[in-house]
Amino acid sequence: MTETLVRIDGVTKRFLENGTPAVEALTAQIKSGQVTGLVGPDGAGKTTLLRLIAGLLLIDDGTLRVCGFDPKTHAAPLHRVVAYMPQRFGLYEDMSVIENLELYADLRSVIGTERDEAFARLLSFTGLESFTGRLAGALSGGMKQKLGLACALIKRPRLLLLDEPSVGVDPLSRRELWRLVYELVDQDIGVVWSTAYLDEAERCASVLLLSEGKALYQGPPQALTRSLEGRTFQVRNISGERRAVLARALERPAVIDGVIQGRSVRLVVGKGGVAPAPGDIGAGPEAVIAAVPPRFEDAFMDLLGGGPRGRSPFADAYASREHPIDSVVEAQDLTRRFGTFTAADGIHFRVKRGEIFGLIGPNGAGKSTIFKMLCGLLRPTSGTARVVGLDLAKAPSEARARLGYMAQKFSLYGDLSVRQNLEFFAGVYGLGGRRRRDALKRMVETFALGPHLDVDASTLPLGFKQRLALACAVMHDPDVLFLDEPTSGVDPRTRREFWSHINAMVANGVTVMVTTHFLDEAEYCDRTALVYRGRIIATGAPDDLKERARGAGRSDPTLEDAFIALVEADDRESLA
Template sequence: MSAGVAKVKDASADFVRLTDVTKRFGDAPPALDRIEGAIKGGEITGLVGPDGAGKTTLIRLMTGLMLPESGTIEVLGFDTRQNPAAIQASIGYMPQRFGLYEDLSVQENLDLYADLRGLPKAERPAVYNELLTFTDLKRFTGRLAGKLSGGMKQKLGLACALLKKPRLLLLDEPGVGVDPISRRELWKMVEDLTKEGIGVVWSTAYLDEAEACDNVFLLNQGKLLFTGPPSELTSRVDGRVFKLTGIKGRRRPTLARILDRKGVVDGVIQGEAIRLVLAEGAQSTLEKEIGGEGRLVPATPRFEDAFVDMLGGGPGGKSKLADATTTLPSDGGKPVIVAHGLTKRFGDFTAADDITFEIPRGQIFGLLGPNGAGKSTTFKMLCGLLKPTEGEGRVAGFDLRRDTAEARNHLGYMAQKFSLYGDLNIAQNLAFFAGVYGLSGRRKQERIALMTEIFDFAPHADMSTKDLPLGLKQRLALACAVMHEPEALFLDEPTSGVDPIMRREFWTHINGLVEKGVTVLVTTHFMEEAEYCDRISLIYRGRSIALGSPDELKARVAGKDNPDPTMEDAFIALVQESETEAAAA
């Protein structure tokens, strides 16, 4: 990058100085409370924290679009109160929500942002050429932005942010909703920018991204809990991270029991094992308690382990939702969800091609794949939202072609994008979806009251749904999806953008429901989340290229160079293997 970005002379200087920064909105507690710190050029600084921690507020303050209640912010030597225009002329900003115009093409978006940024027309051809090459969007300049995949949208957003030689690049959760391959490509692009001295601020809910930053600011409820290299925080859990292997029986009830034992800070399912973070000195006690349930072996700490530990640990193993759910009767091993040769064509384009799998009762099945691979199309066909061109789909014994309404009454659906009614409050959304799912009278009132109690909606019941924090929106979407106690639960990227604590709470509920016999079909871009699945189908270019358990897929790509691959390693390797095979054919 040379035409689009200026080389910064002193990358080691403080590009941002935060001094006693406080920001309030109305009578609520401070969104940011006396934040101190510095951000340097030539580095990626991660802003990390739970939903509502203050990450977006801090980024907006750095842009000069908002002013602090008290304290000072200097960006590139300019005070945000005295000279916001100079700051805005020198930075690139990519907001959390896709800020481009979906009914304009890639080229038209670039032209619009070049006009807004005052890029001289004579300079545009060279800048466009470099940015389109840099983001690999040259082939798509005529495509409408709304028709791009999630990863391509983020690349276009990055290109627009880089049009006018930024010295500082502010990225607000650029990886949300983006598949692992696109996230790695995006990360590589941003790393290349730092080599030219540009300072980058990267807000993220993906803690593997935070682990790769040069420095992180860890925020919670407006307070700065930690600032420094990620490895410094990760070292705090050295010797306290373990895998429980050789588990006798089902992993989910074992995890639920262990999470409620004293000294267990956090726990997640990792393939056939359980990953645990323990308090100091808790290992020997836990080993005695688990007895023959499995064997504890040391594991390499991750940034996420330390993050959850610093926030006080996970939510525990009990699910009030599962406790209040009726156990489904055994069905003799019949599959609850069936896909047989499912194919969907849109004109000449085949979005899904001959997808086949079966999911028995009480299992979690994952559909993984890059953006635009066909997993959402497959998902929608099995929900009855799209009619297949060929093939058959069945849910709870009902054919999705002939018995669509009956099938829908036996499934719950949680959409990829928040799909509840923003102008209705929590209580009104619960009442509406109870009616949609056929509940009435006393049963309807009982279920609404139960969901309100389980998810602690009462303090927020009168708020418009559009004004709720992301975590509460997710709880409400789940409550509406399970209102009628469905046999099958369809979850389309249900935790996109949600912090790790909220993701753990969500999966505590899902794991509990599965133990009651509910069958789950899930799509996700969180590869750690994919570890909860019993089996996975990896979809690429409309076809299933791999089918098996998480451990089986990881074993397929393990080798001398990477003997213990992550689920993300497996995802990327299997897609690349498929591309190589297709090129050779």
């Protein structure tokens, strides 16, 4: 029988006395023995709410009871029954797995036989028994999250708070993380899972959807999803450019949201709205618009008022470009070894002008290594990397001037302001005079950075950090854009805005290379390569990879289904 672990009644939290509340007049409940999803756009108040529940922040108004305790007056007993895994990796990267566990055991006063039993149980539970001596910083993203979970569970809690635990984690590791959490739920532990990935919200028994610190919805995700029935459609058999079809559809007043799904386009219409005819959005004579079941993400976007509207400024700012060569990015037998370890093995592909080419694969598969070789940031052990016909080994400076690179982790200067970062990268790219002024103005306007120009980059919300990183990568009008996990942890609305800019650039001939763990995002790619253990094990359009996973109970597989099926098939072949 479930019990109410958290009672939130009219809770408000401000960080400035007269500022906008981070959490405002919030009323909600969290129960034991189930996963409660905490979802919302960047800056909605999710992390603030988790910290209030964990007793790390104190409320300004209202009433909060956690496992029967008032965090203001009974912090110590509350901390004994609540475990919190923060959004950022809160472990010590220069310490080993077992040293991190020992530290957390010391902090929680877990000693003697209880300590030995906890270590054995948690190492077995997370599958980290073989990695106790490895430094935490050397773990893959999925293994880091497992270690973080183990440290949070060093003492068995009644309530576990997880702040975006799957950010940067590949689908295989994410599935394993969910398996571990469901085992905890079976032990009647209450779990709060904050997430920007709304396919995860569909796995929760209940969701609390926040926006600007206020609750827009609390209840089963399926109930909210059903409210969109009859309003979700897919444009199929498109002839011509599907990105242009999406852009035209989003100009229709009835269409409140849209995304690319492989060769098709998914649309959501507003209440009382009618889906546009294929001819009205230039989808071609063979195109059809079919009703499809709604997803939780559709309902989420509907509650927020729909996705970004209007044309991206890049649609007009970018000059259409032509290249005398067909293959703008080329990898020929690229191999990179680190000592005896081969991170990339005989990588070979070509990317055409105006194409989006995606690299997908598990953590540690070699995607970032391939990217760095193609950007000239890492010298290959053997093989050749070319960008716009330039060999990166022979003409690295000239090649780098033709490309833009957005790194996996926020790689700008956190102690410089937004303005100073933009000025610095303008100088790096050799922009001067009027071209420099025009580029800076365009970036500030395009990414709505004006109110944040004097703010240190390290203090920006994640969505604005990503905007700034993209602005710095494209201000010099590169021919090729490399995006390494560009929207990791970013909410769906910000992700759509981001891709509207990318699509506009591609329409004008920019070539894009992208890595991503969020496979709905990989649907934007023209082609994808699945990298596993340093090798490319499958290449093709997203729909082609999905087709390879059809069967064995999968009548309509997702790209994530295809990802897992292809990796597991390669494992079976390796063992044969």
